[in-house]
Amino acid sequence: MIFTLFLLVLPLIFIIVRYFNASTTKNSPPSPPRLPLLGNVHQLGLSPHRKLQTLAQTYGSLMLLHLGKVPVLVVSSAEAAREVMKTHDMVFSDRPQRRMFDILLYGSKDLASSTYGEYWRQTRSLGVLHLLSTKRVQSFRGVMEEETARMMDNIRKCCCDSLNMNLSDMCGALSNDVACRVALGRRYRGAEGREFQKLLFEFGALLGAVCVGDYLPWLDWVDNVRGLYGRAIRVAKHLDQFISKVIEDHVKDGRDVVDVDSEDKNDFVDVLLSCENSNRAGSPIDRTATKALILDMFAGGTDTTQTALEWTMSELLKHQDVMYKLQDEVRSVVGERTHITDEALGQMKYLKAVIKESFRLHPPLPLLVPRKCMEDIKVKGYDIAAGTQVLVNAWAIGRDPSSWDQPLEFKPERFLRSSIDFKGYHFELIPFGFGRRGCPGIVFAITIIEMVIANLVHQFDWSLPAGQDLDMSETNGLSVHRMSPLIAVATAYI
Template sequence: MEILMSLSLLLTLLISIVFVKKKMSPSSNLPPGPRGLPIIGILHQFTGAPHRWFYGLSLKHGPVMTLPLGFTSAVAICSRDAAEEVLKTKDLETCTRPKFLGARELSYNFKDITFAQYTDTWRENRKVSMVELLNFKKLQTMKSLREEEMEFMVKKISSAALEQSPMDINNLSMCLVSHILCRSALGQNLHTSKLFDEDRVVKLVTEGSLATGHFGFSDFYPGILGNFADWLFQRKKGILARMFKELDDFYQHVIDDHLKSLDGPKGTDPPADIVAGMLALVGKNGTNLDQVKGVLMNLFLGGIDTVAIIIIWAMTELIRSPRVMKKAQDEIRAALGENREKLTEEDLEKVEYLKLIVKETFRLHPSVPTIPRETMSPITIQGYDIPNNTRIYIDVWAIGRDPKVWKNPEEFNPERFIDSDVHFKGQHYELLPFGSGRRLCPAVSMASNTIEFGLLNMLYFFDWKLPDGVVAENIDMGDIGNISFYKKEPLLLVPVKHH
């Protein structure tokens, strides 16, 4: 009976708001788009991967589209020129984030950098992250840790090569990046930790990333109506609460471990990782522990799977393109010489074709295929009026497949970047794997370095082949996710030791 009364009240509120909304909505020069149903708009069509959905709609309605999603107004951007106008010309007016339920619950109410709204506090936190935590000098001090973790990975692959057994490249890549980030950023050595191992960390990252992208009713019906519906149907809130507790326990362990180290015997070196740098700022400029945990969330959930995803897709494309694989390995082995026992990050300066492979992987398989923003004032994009408080979804995946920009866009062809000045650091709007403008990912250098160095080791020390009975043409190229999208089916490859 109570549920029926609640549903009746919910329906009454919906109908009332629809009439008020229609009466108050001014006519304007909005972008074209699909017509929606009353109350729900086109939410009933919003299934599967958003980037593929936006791309399909753009083929019919054009590269700038209005999307009626519940009671929210949204615009999808699927072209380079429109993306440049949003991210460069109108960057200041569009550099805040929508307040999505999943991100709110797991970022300590937006006390982070990735999902927080554009405020003075956000600007200060981002400046600190760039100057104090992710600067070149800090990254160089962690170089030996990254090289050591690459050696561990090579040993792991060598064991599989001796047995001629297939390796799960998805898991291998996630474990590699987990080890690197946990040591360099969080001060946690997963080889020796008694509380956390690589399997638990990978599980936390995978589940946490999916939970961060959870939508609630309040995401499409803002205010009392959506909050009431979220309360009425609490299953998703329960999932988020459980995930939040697991992640919060992990962050608290990391913080407690650092605090113990700081109180350790005199003469011992304090931790020099990113978390230590954040804790040193607590009490300064209003920084508190929730903000430390918010940044931890960005590093942990945003820094592991997004990097691993590119390694996975690069290896997938290479095994499907023997010509590119051979060319890459020939260049690497010629430049570095034979019979090396270990590689260093300086070796990356000697290989160029590998960097083109990474660029091409960013183009076809961006880890975060859709960038969300929100207008803070009315703007004009490509001649269309975009009202204040409009969500903007920039479809990086669709832009990377635009035939007006890329010749044979579905083909994996690293040579397209030869003699090209296009890079992935936010100034070329046809290639935006890390975003652009004020919202450019602050860890671009750390991420790209890890991807390139991981692939360098995998391609120098090993040849790779598909398991018996598997042909390249049958490899599943589907993806799955919420915010970051990873290869749906694990990539299984057999390593063959080169030396």
């Protein structure tokens, strides 16, 4: 009996000894207390970026959480972000597997969520050189100008009818139309367009959904019971049908063989099909990869562009003094013309400061796309184990009082006397990330955002509907929109 009891207790003794040895030999980052099995899941709340900021104020800018069985390093300061995204960028360049990404993005074959390796390197090169290069973005400037002019015309019609307008919907329609024309070759409207927009909206919501099974595999059935996987499979099927039809139309029109290096206005499908057919330099692009990368362009472009536009206009409506100052700058540069050139935008220093300040307070992805540590490493003296996931809280970094004076105030003037930019070299402001996993669409996004905001404040005077306050509440999800639509009143200036 004693021997049997000894055999039963021995594994427990081994676990305890191993635990204490690990705790004395490893210097892990500070962690809040956690529950058995669940870990710190219960502490995230409905707005994780806000809750994680609060926890970081107690446990530090490098904090280790345990979401179920998964260790997660939370980064909440510019200095810590520099360590992860620059000093040790290579080690932290992998992506964690997400069941939802696998369902919606063809087994995570897109650029944003694919694992680090040769496939990712080649698709990244394709994106940077042929899809989102400065030359390619310039070739689409005409598309951006046409869709911006269309938006201004729609606003002018509302002015004539003295109507309140839903700026959130208008920004969403503009972002979608630009993305459709750039990625697919034409605008999709009518019943077909409405169905596509509905699918894209649900697609974005599902990408931001938290799957319990990713962190607690033994509870994976919960996501099935609540219908999450079923919804994702349905959306993925319908989007695949739509994109397959777009590709078939391009092939029928003979647009599957183009010069991807030319300055012609080839859309993304043209370029991807040509790479697929020519197999340039052993390109891994096949039909599945083409579809995944097309969806990437919508996930990375449409939603985040709309978010940036509506938050910038929200802050301008909330701070009329900033609105007037911006209008003075834009109108003095442009005069009575309605066409705003690249050269004119280049002279608008306050416009750039306003957009930077909006990104600081409202990064479209408050928690940047998660990374994963590929090997054991020390960061700021702490031991980080291979397989640890990493969340960079760009929202908290943008509001860090150690980096910013009056961090909760909307003060674009701070950027007029500062060299800080959002291109990734200043870690106090990283809405697009940095390093190998930084967003390659930064030039595209900034071009359309500057163009639209400049036109909105140049051609119209803006105010809130009489008797209405501005609600700045946020939604929850991968990207953070306004909780309520942005309703405003426009008065034509020119």
